[in-house]
Amino acid sequence: DAKTTQPPSMxxxxxRAANLPCNHSTISGNEYVYWYRQIHSQGPQYIIHGLKNNxxxxxxxxxxxxxxxxxxxxxxxxxxxxxxxYYCIVRGTYYGGATNKLIFGTGTLLAVQP
Amino acid sequence: EAQVTQNPRYLITxxxxxxxxxxSQNMNHEYMSWYRQDPGLGLRQIYYSMNVEVTDKGDVPEGxxxxxxxxxxxxxxxxxxxxxxxxxYFCASSLSTQGDSPLHFGNGTRLTVT
Numbered sequence: 001d002a003k004t005t006q007p008p009s010m011x012x013x014x015x016r017a018a019n020l021p022c023n024h025s026t027i028s029g030n031e032y033v034y035w036y037r038q039i040h041s042q043g044p045q046y047i048i049h050g051l052k053n054n055x056x057x058x059x060x061x062x063x064x065x066x067x068x069x070x071x072x073x074x075x076x077x078x079x080x081x082x083x084x085x086y087y088c089i090v091r092g093t094y095y096g097g098a099t100n101k102l103i104f105g106t107g108t109l110l111a112v113q114p
Numbered sequence: 115e116a117q118v119t120q121n122p123r124y125l126i127t128x129x130x131x132x133x134x135x136x137x138s139q140n141m142n143h144e145y146m147s148w149y150r151q152d153p154g155l156g157l158r159q160i161y162y163s164m165n166v167e168v169t170d171k172g173d174v175p176e177g178x179x180x181x182x183x184x185x186x187x188x189x190x191x192x193x194x195x196x197x198x199x200x201x202x203y204f205c206a207s208s209l210s211t212q213g214d215s216p217l218h219f220g221n222g223t224r225l226t227v228t
Contacts, residue, residue, distance in 0.1 A: 032213040043118075043204055043219030044157070051214070087157070091213045102147070102217070103173070104157035 004088045009109040012082075018075040020108050022088030025069045031092045033064060035073045037084040038107070044087065047073065078112045085109050116141045120205050120220035127195055128228055135190045135223050137205030145208040145215070146188040147172070148180065150201040151222075157204065163188055164211045195227040 005023040012018040024033065032051050036044040048055055048062045050071075055062045061074040075082055087107040118139045127133055139146065147162035149172075159172030163182040177199055179191040188207075192199060203223045208215040 030213060034216065036217070041151075041202055041222060041224075043206075043221050044217075046216040046218065049214065049216060091215075102159060102162075104149070104159075106154070106156035 003103060004090060004105060006086070006088055006105065006108045008106065009111065011111050011113055012075075012078045014080060014112055014114050015077055018073075018078040018082065018110055018112070020073040020075075020086050020088075020110060021070065022073070023070045024088070024090050027068050027090050028092065029068075031090045033062065033068075033071050034089050034091055035060070035062065036087045036089070036104075037082075038087070039081075039084040044104075047086075049091075075110075078110075080112050080114060083110060083112045116218070118205055118207050118218050118220040120203075120223050122223060123221065124224050126226045126228065129196055130194050133192050133195060133225075135192075135203060135205075135225070137188045137190065137220060138186050139188075139207040139218070140186065141207065141209065141218070142185065143207035143209050143218075144185070145211045145217075146182065147206045147217070148178070148188070148190050149204045149206065150174065150199075151204065152201050160190070160203075195225075197227050199225065200227050201225060 034049040035047040038044045050062045063072045085107040087104050121136045148160040149157045151157050158174045161180040163169040205220040206217040208217045
């Protein structure tokens with residue numbers, strides 16, 4: 001699986017858009033980009049995923065660059081409840097082996113300020 | 115309700131006393147995995163299973179065992195716990211091993227080994 005790189009922390013004002021970057025320069029053509037978040041010590045929560053195209057759901061938008069080497073998670077109107085650690089990971093489509101070792105890393109701590 | 119259930123939520127034990135942390139999912143998911151989370155180290159994968167009777171090591175398997183005799187259950191076994199296994203543990207599952215299949219996490223088990 002490709003490794004990802006994220007900034008350790010970011011701040012965002014309440015009500016503004018939060019843009020969280022992720023680098024995955026070694027991603028292969030059939031690996032998906034996933035975003036999860038973890039609030040305090042709860043279980044990580046799935047947010048969104050994508051392969052090549054930009055994606056949007058009720059929680060967030062995912063923008064993937066054309067070369068797929070980086071992506072940005074966008075929370076359009078951040079609230080205090082969005083304060084959490086955000087993880088960007090990649091997941092392959094092969095059945096088996098090392099591609100199913102999902103590497104989470106340490107993520108980005110997003111602090112939404114009032 | 116679709117969920118991943120871990121038990122117990124909190125466990126305090128002594129060195130060398132065998133213990134089992136249970137994980138069960140009610141979504142007929144193929145893929146299941148165990149993670150541990152330690153300050154500054156993020157989520158690290160212990161073991162994963164791609165289906166019944168198919169398990170493999172993650173990044174930190176030493177001192178742990180797993181089994182997958184039924185599709186819904188994936189217990190984590192510590193045969194002889196040591197203080198360095200004090201950690202927050204998460205079980206996760208996904209519908210398939212394919213790349214477009216999000217992980218669903220349990221609420222965690224906080225283990226203390228004295």
